[in-house]
Amino acid sequence: MPEPARFTFDLDLGSRDEVNITLSVPEFEAQLAAARAEGRASGFAEGEQSALVRAAETLAGEAHTIATHAGTLLGQIDAERGAMTADAVQLASTIARKLAHRLIAQFPLVEIGGLVEDALASLVNAPHLVIRCAPEFADDVRDVASAAIATSSFTGRLVVLGDPALGVGDARIEWADGGVTRDSARLDAELDTRLAEFLSAHSPAPTPKEA
Numbered sequence: 001m002p003e004p005a006r007f008t009f010d011l012d013l014g015s016r017d018e019v020n021i022t023l024s025v026p027e028f029e030a031q032l033a034a035a036r037a038e039g040r041a042s043g044f045a046e047g048e049q050s051a052l053v054r055a056a057e058t059l060a061g062e063a064h065t066i067a068t069h070a071g072t073l074l075g076q077i078d079a080e081r082g083a084m085t086a087d088a089v090q091l092a093s094t095i096a097r098k099l100a101h102r103l104i105a106q107f108p109l110v111e112i113g114g115l116v117e118d119a120l121a122s123l124v125n126a127p128h129l130v131i132r133c134a135p136e137f138a139d140d141v142r143d144v145a146s147a148a149i150a151t152s153s154f155t156g157r158l159v160v161l162g163d164p165a166l167g168v169g170d171a172r173i174e175w176a177d178g179g180v181t182r183d184s185a186r187l188d189a190e191l192d193t194r195l196a197e198f199l200s201a202h203s204p205a206p207t208p209k210e211a
Contacts, residue, residue: 086199093195097188104169104184108137112171113144115180119173120152128157132172135162141171 104111112133123129129149133141142160149158156175166172172181 089195089199108169109140109144111169111182112141115171115173115182116145116148119180120148120154123154123175126154126156126175128159129154130159130174132161132163132166134166134168135164138162
């Protein structure tokens with residue numbers, strides 16, 4: 001069998017001397033196959049890394065979308081819960097006011113009698129006690145106040161005056177250095193303010209906008 005031909009490569013390594021490298025055909029083919037295998041492995045690794053990067057970016061995008069939708073959903077739930085709370089509070093307030101007004105209309109002297117007793121508890125040497133109320137209740141208020149005075153240490157003069165500006169169950173009690181008032185309209189306005197403060201404090205945060 002004839003001897004295989006040999007290939008000679010001249011490499012210029014930057015020096016004036018020449019280096020001759022002689023490879024046989026099998027050696028050349030083996031190195032070529034190794035180079036091709038290395039190229040394929042390198043290309044596969046780069047492709048695999050690129051695919052992983054794209055998959056990670058896709059997952060990150062999906063996670064952001066899910067988080068955004070979840071935040072929006074939670075915001076909507078909070079908004080609905082806040083609306084239900086507001087409706088419940090408003091309903092309770094309406095019912096309580098109607099009951100209170102009905103009770104006062106039915107028993108108008110109860111609140112006034114309570115005010116008189118509270119006032120008498122702090123009066124000792126006051127020269128007089130003036131009670132203003134709706135004109136139609138003046139006589140009844142005088143009787144209630146007189147009964148309360150009889151069991152107190154107050155020895156001054158009792159004055160009961162009808163005042164058309166005062167509503168049912170309202171009264172203004174005055175003495176020399178003080179006084180107390182029950183005003184239904186003022187109480188309703190204060191209740192409205194307290195309700196508004198409560199609803200504002202329990203209102204949900206603004207729903208985040210979707211990206």
